[in-house]
Amino acid sequence: MQRTPLRLALPLLALVVLAAASSCHSGTGSCPSGRTCECSDGTDCYQGCADGDGCDLYCHNMVHCGGVCGNDCGLTCHDVNDCSADCGANCNIDCHNTVSCGAFCGSNCNYSCRDVDRCGVRVGRGSNVVCDHVTTCVVDCMGSCRVTCSATNPCTITCPDGAPIQCGSNLWACGSC
Amino acid sequence: MNFSRSIPFSLRGAFAFSAILVVSTVAMPAAQARDARIIRDWRTPVNYQLELEPHLVAGTDPPGAGSGSGGGAGVRASFVLLPDGFLRNVNDSVAIGTGLDFGRYYGHGWYGDRRDECLHFEPGPNGTDVCTETTSYSGTYNYVYVPIVMQWNFWLTERWSVFAEPGINLYFSSHHALDVSPALYAGGRLQISRGIAVTGRLGYPACSLGVSFML
DSSP states (O other): OOOOOHHHHHHHHHHHHHHHHTTOOOOSSSBOTTOEEEEEEEEEEEEEBTTSSOOEEEEEEEEEEEEEOOSSOEEEEEEEEEEEEEEOSSOEEEEEEEEEEEEEEOTTOEEEEEEEEEEEEEEOTTEEEEEEEEEEEEEEESSSEEEEEESOSSEEEEOSSSOOEEOSSSEEEESOO | OOHHHHSOHHHHHHHHHHHHHHHHHHHOHHHHHHSOBOTTOTTSOOSOSEEEEEEEEEEESOSTTBOSEEEEEEEEEEEEEETTOSOTTSOEEEEEEEEEEEEEEEOTTTSTTOOOOEEEEEEOGGGOEEEEEEOBOSSEEEEEEEEEEEEEEEEOBSSEEEEEEEEEEEEEOSSSOEEEEEEEEEEEEEEEETTEEEEEEEEESOEEEEEEEEO
16 A cells, blocks of 8 residues: 655645635625615615725615625615624714615714614724714723714713713714814 | 626636536546556556646635636646555545635726625724725735645546645735635646646636646
């Protein structure tokens, strides 16, 4: 029987796994990067960015809709029951005239929630969140952030280190003002 | 876009030739009759330790969030573990195979204008549900596969051999995470010169056609 080259096989296997892990970056969904993809009139629609980053996702006049995107994305949602957004860094998210808006957003996120019954968002450092005419708004800041709450009660803000500080009549911040 | 336009011609050709090769290997007794049968030469171990096989791949309906059809290229390395195989009285051998395959899939048309759906929700603040992964019914997207399979070979004649390959496929299709799917292949080889064979493989998640170098 010949000697089997297992000592070659295992390092090669590790090498191909590492190569594969570092070679692919794309996203779920069908919207090409750099394009605006719209979804409207129906029951459910959840869009994703096929290339991972840089999509502009738009949905309206539905029951449930949402978007999943990497970095540098725009997501707009209105006139739906439930709207969700999952985005990486440097995203602009606008959710208005809905029953609920939920979002996970990375660093430097601009999130706007207007004329909504229930708004819940988790944002990364350097983010700005606006809750305007929202029945209940909950903002979880994972780093420094600024939150504007107007015509919203309660507006609950959690910071990674202690309570938020008030910077103005409607403006709070995690970290410094 | 329909299926026939969704993958390049060369890959459709590779897929077709791969199917022909595998079927003819299994079902063509005349081909086996022209060269000497060695399937009963179970005392003769295989005379190579490593099979290196660059190949083209083509597949449809990939695992995970993607859909549609596509193709690409890759390489497979199969290391011989049991030169005498599992069976007495049969010329078989067993190898462990791994490799790297890249595939680009085209979802347009396979499901028409079907809307994407949410695959996974996570609880968000204030009782909300946040969708974190969607389907990819249209558009184009990339896959990287890392198969890990047991290759069970049957050496039928001096020129023809067949194999079965059960195992798993690690795959990367998005920025979310590494995932795993089952893998199952059936294939055949036609030896064209000493240590070199044309190898076809049918199965999931992708078929392949390539050239094997027995080292």
